[in-house]
Amino acid sequence: MGRRTSARMTAPFAASRGAHAPSLSLAGGLALVLVVLAFGAVMIGPYGLTPAQVLSALLGRGEPQAKIVVWNIRLPRVGAALIVGAALASAGACYQALFRNPLVSPDILGVSAGAGLGAVAGIFLSLPVAAIQGAAFAGGMAAVGVVMLVGALVRHADRTLTLVLLGVVVGALAGAATSLLKVMADPYDQLPAITFWLLGSLASITTRDILPALPAVALGLVPLVLLRWRINVLSLGDEEARALGIETGRTRFVVIAAATLVTASVTALAGVVGWVGLVIPHIARMLVGPGFGRLLPVSALIGAGYLLVVDTLARTIAAVEVPLGVLTAVIGAPFFVWLLARGRRGWS
Template identity: 60%
Template sequence: MARVTTAAVLVAILLAAVLLAAMMGPYPLSPGQVLEAIGMRLLGQPAPAPVGTVLFQIRLPRVLAALLVGGALAAAGASYQTLFRNPLVSPDILGVSAGAGFGAVLGILLSLPVFVIQALGFATGLITVTVVYMLARALRSQNEILVLVLAGIVVGALAGAGISLVKILADPYNQLPAITFWLLGSLSGIRVNDVQTLAPLVILGLVPLVLLRWRIGVLSLGDDEAKALGVNVRVVRGVVIAAATLVTATAVSVAGIIGWIGLVIPHMARLLVGPRFDRVLPAAVLMGAAFLVLIDTAARTAARIEIPLGLLTALFGAPVFVWLLARGRRMWS
């Protein structure tokens, strides 16, 4: 009963965040206008011209993108932390964020179209993790997880150096501001077509994590215990890494590098529902989606100019993480 109540509360918070985001902006809408327009669209009738245009062409695509990106990053963070048995792991631990960022800024440097920049960022993110995994396999160490993480740090550092080189070569008046703003994270350019591309890839990555949630939870006990319980550790680990990488690369290619969500939100989900991964995963997805929707709403309404998402997530995530560390220390004491 408590789990049902918790799930209902999280869903209600998410719906309230979506409604609030749809209402707020330079052209404010009332709750009645938003619900009426959505109801008319569901019935196949056109919404009134100003409300329908603002809601369905500008705000809802951005809200849906924030929902998908936040849920994807939180799910990837929870999966990585459970898989590697390390509470400090985040979605960029295998270099996927830096790799996708390098591809995207390279596209900006070459003045490519937006959809090509997104595709290039997505491809380089997947290529980066493939290189990391192949490097870890080639080293053949007994501690496979440690070698995998170290390989990710090395390859991510190389991708970060590539990003720095692109920033040096970029035009300081046009390209460099665009690169800097993109690296800090933004959903300002999201349109309906972007959501139609983003949604299938995020769902495709989340489905294996949901189907393997019990086996992923068993992996947190250790490789030997998981093998004794009949889990094919190598196969499950590979599928989880591929799925989490897919959703992370998709999110980064569309929204830029948004930190702290994949690190802090899973910890908050564990405080709420306990350590079991089959409960942490849905809670983290709902909380991450609601969090980024609210952060994106604040980013576009709190000031006259839009604030990068990475700045706001850091302002929230750093104090919360310090509080989590202090709380954990008191519990250990």
């Protein structure tokens, strides 16, 4: 093995030497900021609350109306924003490391398009909310399942490139089917609901909606945490990973399945929310470097805070609620252009 290859193999690990204490301090600071943002988000809204009113409501005291607003409206929405933001940012960091491409986002394998098709089919069939969420989850998992199945049948080709191309194909087919259902939908009842869901929203979130998503998100994040060293190795390429004793095929399958489970769970909860999984890992990488063991928690914390701020803006900046996907694109696109112009290095 040559000097260049050896340096490439040790790069993500050399960057982490002596950085554990600063990383822990950064994570603690981000967690503290997240608590402050969450408390502020509970206060802000059409029915404004003071810090004293929020604290009293959290303790089960104070005005009945304030308690209803805090427990039934604000806290479920704040909790959902934290979960969705953290999950999408974590999945984005995982996919970018796995595919060795900073332009990769959680929907690279068609999970968002599949979830969108499932939800649109549920709305088209006038199913209840829980069934629509279940259909979205099933659609996202099915789309990635098709990509992985067909990818396993394609031999004598670059594995990573094959999966990406199949993700594009499956996503295009799911998008076409979604468009067909939109054309056939009732323009006065179903079409507005379909359009709003495809743009992402937490407007009608309740605690009952959040609870089913929590086990799925946790089940997906646990393998990503346990396999963080192997994900670092996979980011070097298959040849280097095999040289270090990693069974690339099985590890890649487990990581993709876990990241897809996380993405599908929160997409079923909040609709299609773009840019979070693409932009937030870049910010985290600027702060802590490419080591996945540090990148994952920092991405999750920043993603949770980012989507919480965006959701608070979505419900306060206009008389009509702005879809999350609109705001994340408006904020994320200029930042990504700046990032490209800045010429970030370090991915080779």
